Amino acid sequence: MMRTRPLKVALLGCGVVGSEVARIMTTHAEDLTARIGAPVELAGVAVRRPSKVREGIDPALVTTDATALLKRGDIDVAIEVIGGIEPARALIHTAFEHGISVVSANKALLAQDGAALHAAADAAGLDLYYEAAVAGAIPLVRPMRESLAGDKINRVMGIVNGTTNFILDKMDSTGAGYQEALDEATALGYAEADPTADVEGYDAAAKAAILAGIAFHTRARLDDVYREGMTEVSAADFASAKRMGCTIKLLAILERAADGQSVTARVHPAMIPLSHPLASVREAYNAVFVEAEAAGRLMFYGPGAGGAPTASAVLGDLVAVCRNKLAEATGPGESAYTQLPVSTMGDVVTRYHISLDVADKPGVLAQVATTFAEHGVSIDTVRQQGKDGEASLVVVTHRAHDAALSGTVEALRKLDTVRGVDSIMRVEGE
């Protein structure tokens, strides 16, 4: 039976994502009504600059007082697409205090304060949905939270930042330098005026924290995720990667420890073989590879950013939350029962590609090899190229603990014959 009284929606934020949410709500109103079983009405739009012209938005709906909009008593669902920590956090709490379920795209807030937000939603018997917070349009949060709820996820590895994938793809395919590729990403609207959150890996780390919590039914915050940006990746690194049949991607990697007692969460550039499915993810696309005990290997792929793709995920959540409202039910809340701790980076086990600038004289190779051996790091391959009394030495290791590799590099830096450690990159996906 179709309900005639509409469900009222407060849109908090009407920028890149919010404006597309409003557009789709209007243009697809009939379909949304049929799918939900009741009409949904855009009842108010909170923004910072009320005088800005917003196509398709009735100016009478626009307000700068988001709190008053939530408190006025007739709102059923709030869509938070403001971003950042405050006022988004306070507004979401206000929504819950007033019986309003929330859809949010805010990865920064969820990675910092997800536990408190979930607790508040739970205590109020309301929904908190956030599909758009990770990997834009790609259905990933709901499949991991619901479709894989009966399985055991052991590993998640993904490209979850479109801007950095675009930059690395350009560097790889055209030989462009980092700055040139960043400038192109900015010109095309992928990178923001201040690209720090993307290129330094904060955006990917926030998404990694959210995914780690869902994958391992535990709690992970932004601070738990080891993070390295991609600003140091050079043309020489890409040349080395090519020689190994690899490319370089900024990866988010979440792993359950072999003993099952802890997990690790990290974001850093890494070499991956060209044969790996993630190697063929081009431009600003995202892809996430999930390894589950019974399901095996699953790959989720698609646009990870942009107004319309992200709005698609927000609208999917809106439909789910509205259906729950009509059924007087709520969807799944936070599942953090395992309470598995997140280990430090030193506990991660992987392979490494190390490029050294050394003196080209007898005994140097032996000295370098001994240093690796003394730290328990086994060498897989060594390649040396000499010129004018100096040599470039590229060492690829077998799997070793990150702590052991760090110790090795510290010792190598102290050797008189090692003039510099040019680059250290992890090798994944083999």
Ligand code: NDP
């Ligand atoms: P924008 O900066 O484009 O939009 C932010 C909106 O919030 C603007 O409409 C702004 O108003 C409004 N706003 C800012 N401060 C306030 C305030 N104090 N009260 C009311 N409204 C306010 O951000 P995006 O649309 O790009 O991002 C929104 C969210 O979606 C973020 O959490 C982001 O991480 C997430 N996201 C974004 C993606 C993307 O591709 N852009 C992809 C995936 C997630 P005004 O218009 O007046 O300036």
Ligand code: HSE
């Ligand atoms: N800046 C982010 C990216 C937006 O480039 O992927 C999507 O979260």
